[in-house]
Amino acid sequence: MKYLNYSVEDFLTDESFINYLEQRDEQDVLHWEKIISEHQQLTEKIEEAKKLYLLLAVKRKATERQEQLNRLKLVIEGPLSGTEDKATDAIVVPISNHKPKVKRLSYLMVAAILFAVLGITFTYFQFKMPDDIVAFNATAQSYDAIAETKFGERRTVVLPDGSTVVLNGSSFLSVAKDYNEKNRIVKLSGEAFFEVAKDKTRPFMVIANNTITKALGTSFKINNYNNNDQDVSIALATGKVSIKEIKGQDEVVKEELLIPGEELKVYSYKSSEKVTFDQQKLADWRDRNITFSMATLNEIKDRLYEVYGTLIITTNNPTNKNYAFTGSFKGQDLKDVLDAMSFVNNFNYKIDEKKVYITFN
Amino acid sequence: MSSDQLIKNWNLLLEGDKQGLYECFDLFYDDLYRFGLSMYSDQELIKDSIQSLFIELWEIKDKLVDVKNIKQYIFTIFKRIIYKLNKKFSRENLDLDRLLEEISEDLVVQSSYESILIANQTEELKRQQLQEALSLLSPRQKEIIQLKYFDGKSFREIAEITSLSERTIYNTLHNAIKFLRESPYFSINKS
Numbered sequence: 206m207k208y209l210n211y212s213v214e215d216f217l218t219d220e221s222f223i224n225y226l227e228q229r230d231e232q233d234v235l236h237w238e239k240i241i242s243e244h245q246q247l248t249e250k251i252e253e254a255k256k257l258y259l260l261l262a263v264k265r266k267a268t269e270r271q272e273q274l275n276r277l278k279l280v281i282e283g284p285l286s287g288t289e290d291k292a293t294d295a296i297v298v299p300i301s302n303h304k305p306k307v308k309r310l311s312y313l314m315v316a317a318i319l320f321a322v323l324g325i326t327f328t329y330f331q332f333k334m335p336d337d338i339v340a341f342n343a344t345a346q347s348y349d350a351i352a353e354t355k356f357g358e359r360r361t362v363v364l365p366d367g368s369t370v371v372l373n374g375s376s377f378l379s380v381a382k383d384y385n386e387k388n389r390i391v392k393l394s395g396e397a398f399f400e401v402a403k404d405k406t407r408p409f410m411v412i413a414n415n416t417i418t419k420a421l422g423t424s425f426k427i428n429n430y431n432n433n434d435q436d437v438s439i440a441l442a443t444g445k446v447s448i449k450e451i452k453g454q455d456e457v458v459k460e461e462l463l464i465p466g467e468e469l470k471v472y473s474y475k476s477s478e479k480v481t482f483d484q485q486k487l488a489d490w491r492d493r494n495i496t497f498s499m500a501t502l503n504e505i506k507d508r509l510y511e512v513y514g515t516l517i518i519t520t521n522n523p524t525n526k527n528y529a530f531t532g533s534f535k536g537q538d539l540k541d542v543l544d545a546m547s548f549v550n551n552f553n554y555k556i557d558e559k560k561v562y563i564t565f566n
Numbered sequence: 567m568s569s570d571q572l573i574k575n576w577n578l579l580l581e582g583d584k585q586g587l588y589e590c591f592d593l594f595y596d597d598l599y600r601f602g603l604s605m606y607s608d609q610e611l612i613k614d615s616i617q618s619l620f621i622e623l624w625e626i627k628d629k630l631v632d633v634k635n636i637k638q639y640i641f642t643i644f645k646r647i648i649y650k651l652n653k654k655f656s657r658e659n660l661d662l663d664r665l666l667e668e669i670s671e672d673l674v675v676q677s678s679y680e681s682i683l684i685a686n687q688t689e690e691l692k693r694q695q696l697q698e699a700l701s702l703l704s705p706r707q708k709e710i711i712q713l714k715y716f717d718g719k720s721f722r723e724i725a726e727i728t729s730l731s732e733r734t735i736y737n738t739l740h741n742a743i744k745f746l747r748e749s750p751y752f753s754i755n756k757s
Contacts, residue, residue, distance in 0.1 A: 214743045261715040270595045
């Protein structure tokens with residue numbers, strides 16, 4: 206196959222490849238999706254080509270657009286319920302009360318009967334669709350926005366069934382309107398740690414990008430922050446989960462089972478991969494435990510990114526190559542950590558909505 | 567973006583269908599972003615402005631029936647919003663020179679492609695490196711990169727515009743990318 210010898214330049218001058226990146230031609234899109242899934246050794250070059258393309262085309266990542274669209278939906282769909290109470294750290298989401306009230310007959314009744322008939326017809330045709338796929342395709346109206354965190358903010362949400370969600374900064378969680386009826390479905394954008402209350406009759410499902418993670422009673426972390434090449438990652442701490450990767454609306458391209466200590470990384474431009482992770486790191490993430498021992502600047506940046514989901518941009522970096530920092534923090538806000546570090550390391554910092562800018566003196 | 571799709575979703579929006587609003591958001595996002603970059607290089611400002619624009623469109627949807635040229639209308643409001651937001655946020659003086667005065671159908675060619683590319687960088691160092699890398703390309707190479715990736719033209723269309731053969735265009739582009747990849751900007755920021 207000619208593509209195996211392709212360089213980045215070759216990809217970027219291949220008209221069909223560009224059509225695929227522009228999502229312009231369905232045939233080309235299918236063609237390249239197939240090539241990419243069948244030839245993993247091309248991934249690195251294709252990723253680089255894609256990156257260069259986004260830069261030269263001045264295009265935004267699809268995940269960023271989705272994130273911004275979610276932000277808009279949050280405003281349009283109405284105010285958040287239950288989040289006004291900022292005094293407490295944990296918020297409890299009440300089970301919504303859907304009991305219809307019959308006030309007037311005539312007109313309303315006719316409408317109701319009509320809808321019922323339509324509903325039955327609809328249900329009939331939907332019969333073969335599994336619940337998770339239906340939920341996956343449900344519009345935003347079928348979900349209630351329940352919590353959104355600001356940059357650097359962390360919040361614990363207790364769901365009606367007793368499951369808890371630790372929502373990391375710049376994240377957004379919504380819950381299906383029929384949560385806890387037949388099943389328990391939530392949607393996540395950002396990063397969160399789920400501790401699912403045991404209930405075998407009502408599966409707990411998290412929809413994040415093109416994945417559905419199904420659990421009965423377990424704990425796991427999901428990350429689909431957009432500023433990462435990796436689109437979704439699911440790391441299992443305890444119990445068992447199954448993860449479906451969906452293509453388009455309802456095609457299940459892969460289903461994976463995880464055991465504790467395993468993480469599934471799902472990418473938009475190549476096949477997903479299963480890796481093992483350090484459980485201690487996940488516990489550190491939960492507790493915001495950070496230990497630096499002779500850490501280099503890059504290690505510090507990476508660690509803060511892992512724990513706070515924050516991009517750190519440094520300027521005027523110290524020229525001393527042996528720059529090293531030692532110190533540890535526990536459960537502290539990003540600001541406290543930066544305050545302490547800036548004092549020792551002689552830098553100034555500025556927090557700007559989504560990023561931290563550090564300038565060394 | 568196809569105009570059929572735009573008109574369809576615009577009409578949905580006018581009828582008060584949220585889905586129409588969201589589709590319009592998707593259709594316009596990249597172009598608005600580029601346009602924003604041609605005014606200010608502040609990415610967060612641009613994102614906030616796009617949000618405000620669509621919230622405003624939703625609020626005034628009843629009054630939009632008379633809009634003839636949808637694209638032009640959207641970009642005109644967007645320009646006003648981004649200008650106002652920037653005024654509100656910016657501590658320094660307004661960079662009036664960079665504010666564009668007239669908005670026509672071709673939305674993005676107003677500020678040069680090169681300056682939009684550079685404005686798209688968040689770090690000062692990267693800006694300098696990118697500027698240096700681009701300054702080493704010939705005008706022809708830059709033109710073809712813009713036509714191919716930014717304007718999304720096919721090789722055949724580029725051949726018609728530049729009166730070059732498709733083979734020459736292909737070679738020029740291939741060399742230009744190779745050159746860019748070897749420059750400090752790309753080799754350092756590769757990871």
